[in-house]
Every structure is written in structure tokens, then in C-alpha cells.
Amino acid sequence: MAIGEFRLRIGYSKCGRARFLSHLEVMRALERSARRAQLAYAVTKGFSPHMKVAFGPALPVGTAGDREYFDIWLTAYSPASDVMSDLIAATPADLAPTAAQYVGGKEPSLSAAIAVAEYRVEMDQSEVDEEQFRTALDAVVASGELTVEQKKKTKVYDLTKSLSKEPSVKVDEGKVIVEMAVRMGPDGAMRPDALIRTALQRAHIAGATVLVTRTDVFIEEGDVLRRPL
Numbered sequence: 001m002a003i004g005e006f007r008l009r010i011g012y013s014k015c016g017r018a019r020f021l022s023h024l025e026v027m028r029a030l031e032r033s034a035r036r037a038q039l040a041y042a043v044t045k046g047f048s049p050h051m052k053v054a055f056g057p058a059l060p061v062g063t064a065g066d067r068e069y070f071d072i073w074l075t076a077y078s079p080a081s082d083v084m085s086d087l088i089a090a091t092p093a094d095l096a097p098t099a100a101q102y103v104g105g106k107e108p109s110l111s112a113a114i115a116v117a118e119y120r121v122e123m124d125q126s127e128v129d130e131e132q133f134r135t136a137l138d139a140v141v142a143s144g145e146l147t148v149e150q151k152k153k154t155k156v157y158d159l160t161k162s163l164s165k166e167p168s169v170k171v172d173e174g175k176v177i178v179e180m181a182v183r184m185g186p187d188g189a190m191r192p193d194a195l196i197r198t199a200l201q202r203a204h205i206a207g208a209t210v211l212v213t214r215t216d217v218f219i220e221e222g223d224v225l226r227r228p229l
Helices: 016-020 023-036 080-090 130-143 192-202
Strands: 006-014 053-055 064-074 097-102 114-124 145-150 153-158 163-172 175-183 211-221 224-226
Touching: 006 080, 023 053, 023 064, 023 080, 080 097, 114 192, 130 163, 130 175, 130 192, 145 192, 175 192, 192 211
Parallel strands: 064 211
Antiparallel strands: 006 064, 006 097, 053 064, 114 175, 114 211, 145 153, 163 175, 211 224
């Protein structure tokens, strides 16, 4: 971090219609919000200077996020609460900032530091037989592997490494809900909907609507997990 710069970490949510934005579109929307809020943001050096900002791991199109983060470098100090107020006024509600805190310049980047993500997957109970689905999901997890066809490529995930803990299944208010924790790494992470859809196929359940929300992300420090903020 350059002398005279202040690294501010912003927490935000991605919900509603914004869940259908790509990661690049989210980045551009939040950068525009920073400009509308008239933040004293730093710019990068080189032939193509741009706002000095860094985002956490990408969310796939269609996946919502309760606790997402980005870092922005400022050239002038302003209380985090004041920056929050300005950003909230300048940001669409579906990408609303939820928290802000200054972090040290030596703090690892969000994309490198975040090691575990928690997800909630919701399906309508009228479309999914809970017991049938639970049995199929248990069988997929017990197999230890998940094969995914993506962009004409085949990728095999080792579920003993990809899953931080075994998924849990419950029924609540007419929804079949799966909660799981997925490990993240330099080669990317397993998409929860891929695991869920494989289980649905095994259970011979077709046409179920699957809604995915990343509910939390964590930085791993030894045996301890902590939130970025």
C-alpha cells in the first residue's frame, strides 16, 4: 500500500435482481457507486490507470450473496461510517453496503485469503421429495467424487477436500434447504448447485428450481475461521 493511502474494506450483499449480474457487472456497478459517492479513491499506475479496488471471490450468475466484500484504497482518510453513508446513498439497494472497516496494508488480498464459503440452497418442497433427495445426496457425498461437465471440459472434484463439512438437509416453510461449506482454492471451488443437481438427477427429480445463496465467507488462520470483517 502506497504512503498516504488508506485501505477500506466494504461488506455488501448481492440479492434480488442483482443476483443475475455477472461478477464483472457487479464490479462495474460498485465502482460507479464509489464515483457517485465522490470517494477520494486512489488510482493504479501504468499505461491504463483505473480505480484501485480489489474484490473477493466471484459469485456465479444467479447466485446471491449475503456477505460479500471488496477493498478500495482512498487517498484521504474519512471515518468508515461516513463512507458507508455516502455509499449507501449512491448504491442500488440490491448491492447495498452492509459494513465498512479499515484494514492493514499487509492484510492478504480477499481472493487469496478467503478459504471457506458457506451456502444455502433452497428448493420448493412441492417439487422435491425430501427423503428421496436426502438419500441421493448422501450417496453422492459418500462416493467421494463429483464429476462436472463445464464448457466442454470434464472436472472431477474430490468431495473429501471440496466440502469443509457434510451438507445438512432440512425442511422449513415449504422449502427443502441444504446448507453446506465449500473449500476454496487457487484452482476455484466446487459450485454447490452442481452437487445439488447431481443429487436431483440421481433421485430422478426433474424441473426443480434451485436457488443458491452464499451466506458467509471465511479466512482460515490455522484451525480458526474468521470473517473478513
